[in-house]
Amino acid sequence: MRTAPLTGPRGRVRAYGRRRPVPRRRETPRALETEELPGIVAQYGKAARNALRAGFDGVELHVANGYLIDEFLQDNANQRADRYGGSVPNRTRLLLEVIEELIRVVGADRVGVRISPSSTFQDMADSQPQELFVRPAVAAYRRSRQISGHRGPFE
Incomplete structure (x- = not known):
């Protein structure tokens, strides 16, 4: 079976013998405005609803590898001067809002959170990793127990 190259001349993609132009989006990355963050949190909720509708048993929030929430958490990426930047409690705010x-x-009982406290993938790093990753873990655990009524070792 002969396969065609994925990219061809002049930025075109070959798929099943047809050529399609490659979209050329070149937006400069920018920091999210504080006013945009409630909408981002709502999008996580919508995605979770969609996952349940699609038949998934639950959802897992991926907070690692330089993804959005990881960028808010780690001080080498988070340069914000608002309530989502600076101190560890501020940098964990978005994570806790999304978990809520x-x-x-x-x-x-249907929410999992994946963190990678020692990962440096995508050049992520923090000057206070123990404080940074213990705080949201304990806070998320306590909040989940408040809602579900279960008690555990952090009470």
């Missing part, structure tokens, strides 16, 4: 939304939408 997911718990509200799908229930505490």
Whole structure:
């Protein structure tokens, strides 16, 4: 079976013998405005609802590898001067808001959070990793137990 190259001359993509132009989006990355963040949190909730509608048992929030929430958490990426930057409590704010939304939408027993405290993938790093990653873990655990009524070792 002969396969065609994925990219061809002049930025075109070959797919099943047809040529399609490659979209050329070249937006300069920018920091999200503080006013945009409630909408971002709502999008996580919508995604969780969609996952349940699609038949998934629950959702897992990926907070690692330089993805959006990881960029808010780690001080080498988070250069914000608002309530989402600076101190560890401020930098964990978006994570905890998203966890709250997911718990509200799908229930505490259907939410998982993946963190990678020692990962430097995508050049992520933090000057206070122990404080940074313990705080949201304990806060998320406590909040999930408040909602579900279960008690555990952090009470």
